Amino acid sequence: MLDIKYLREHVKEIKTNCANRLAKVDIDLIIKLDSDYRASLATTQALREERNAQSKTKPTPEIIERMKTIGNQIQAQENAATVVQEKLFELLLAVPNLTHNEVKISTNEDDNVILEQVGEPTAFDFTPLDHLALAEKHDWLELDRATKVTGAKFYYLKGDLARLELALINYTIDIITKHGYEFVTTPDLAKTDLINRLGFSPRGESTQVYNLADSDLSLIGTAEITLGGLYADETLKASELPKKYVGLSHCYRTEAGSYSKFSKGLFRVHQFSKVEMFVFAEPEVAESIHQEILDIEKEIFNGLEIPYKVIDHCTADLGNPSFRTFDLEAWMPGKPAKDETNGDWAEVTSTSNCTDYQARGLNIKYDNGTERNYLYTLNGTGIATTRGLIAILENHQQADGSIKVPKALQPYLDNKQVL
Template identity: 55%
Template sequence: MLDIKFIRENADLIKENSKNRLSKADIDSFLELDEEIREKVLKLDDLRAQRNLTSKTKPTAEEIEKMKRVGEEIKIIEEALIPLRQKHREIWLAIPNLTHPEVAVSLDEDDNPVLDTFLEPTNFDFPPRDHVELAEINDLIDFERAVKVSGAKLYYLKNELAMMEFALIQYALEIATKKGFTPFSTPDLAKREVLEGLGYNPRGESTQVYNVENSDLCLVGTAEITMGGYHKDEILEEAELPKKYVAVSHCFRTEAGAYSKFSKGIFRVHQFTKIEMFQYVKPEKSEEAHQEMLKIEREIFEGLKIPFRVIDHCT
């Protein structure tokens, strides 16, 4: 969630970024609402100050009558602010975070620049089976019983594959901790305000977030949420930085949208386990931190001899 002062002072940048990211946020309406709210709040503060000043002395009949009118005006402004603030926040939550200035502007994922590659995908001299077939043959994943227990797009990992998941978690954590990252196991739930503060929209038809009914909690879709909120409402001294964390968490996603219908097996599922590296750094050190984490990710995959590409996601 972008700082409101930053939005006010960089309206053109915000508009361009929103356009590039296909956001429907109406920045002009947001700024108009923002100005209207600020004007009403100033008026409200002035009226309240008048009322408070009068209450400190014994008022005359004329002052009592005046304060009645002031009270009525305060009530009118307070009621008018409710829908204005609601609409203002609705647009605010829809404004996307800024993309890196060097990111390619495109609507087509085929335009993602390939920055580097490691090894080439294996060319088999026989028709290869996909992971679903291999899992069925070797009794590694149980989809049918997961459907009975939990519903579609969930699964049980079994036997060697369950052990492999635990081993991969340990493998990645060990590499990251040796690089100075503090390991965490995080909560699976976070407050809605934390998600909103980090730029996640936990509401609406297209949300990927599971909300817990009758509470302000959401199931997290990544440890980025819980680690991003870890120092909420704290002021970190520059001397404390950087703070480097590596966290393992369960991740929950609704996978709303038609694209999820065309995936199979353990792709586009509602729950999975993921490791996330997260750093708190000064803004001018963010690119350095990103490159450090990319280097660690490469080391993890290179150690497993898994072919991969490093791509720069377009907008």
């Protein structure tokens, strides 16, 4: 979340930023609640001071009665302040992060900037199949039977496709760990309050979170949540930073509001495995680490021999916690384009610099020996296996429907060259 003091002193800037990022939040109400909260604290403090002063005098019936009244007033003020503070906290979570000055200002979510394209769309001398047809040809995927067990948008991977997923995970982890990231397996559940404090707090039709009934836990949509919460309410030594992690988890998303979006086969599902990078850093090195994460993502997809674009999100397409976000969009020959031809680009990775937005929500600080400040957090996708599998199947298919294994993955598949 943003620093309330900064918000208080930069109301016009915050309102403009919210408009640019399509965030509907009542900044004026936040300012009013903040004022009410501080006034309530001041009144409570004055009452405590009066009570302390009265306690040093000889008690009289009038003083005793006044002390009772003060006690009741303090309790009432504290109760009122708690209610205001909770509402203020909830509204602050809805205010997006500040925005990098190089990010394109646009209220069109599709108005993202293409920074780079690596490779050309894969060309075939035959009519290519999409990933679903390829998987069906090899009996690698169970969708209908998964629907019987769990419902729509779940799946079973079988045979070589299941092994390919494991190969993809291990290949990605090996690349990331050689850059100094510590490998971690994380829980698939997190406290709902922690998820909210990280900035994953959309409600109603836009929520992506599965909340467990009669519990304060939710299924995570990314290991960014469980890695980000690792040091909640702690202060780290500056000498320990940066702390770089690569986590493996299952991810669960309701995909609410996505009924009109492309969702064939594995493209948009409720559960998938993902390798995620997460870094705790000092502010001064955050931008260089952001670039490092992007370079690692590019290294992964270069090794997979898949064409991709590097995208810089415009303001309308930034998530609440993000200061700046880069995506890789891979070429997927089986994905319908807007002109109804086959073949289009689709997001496969995302990396964000969240500055101190998440750290403030989680109360994570660092101590440099002279002062304590909120640290910066950064995250990035190593591989989301379902999208990665689609890209491999569709770009590396052969005329007979077999799949040529990228050289970088062959050591993870008993040196097989073709599946």
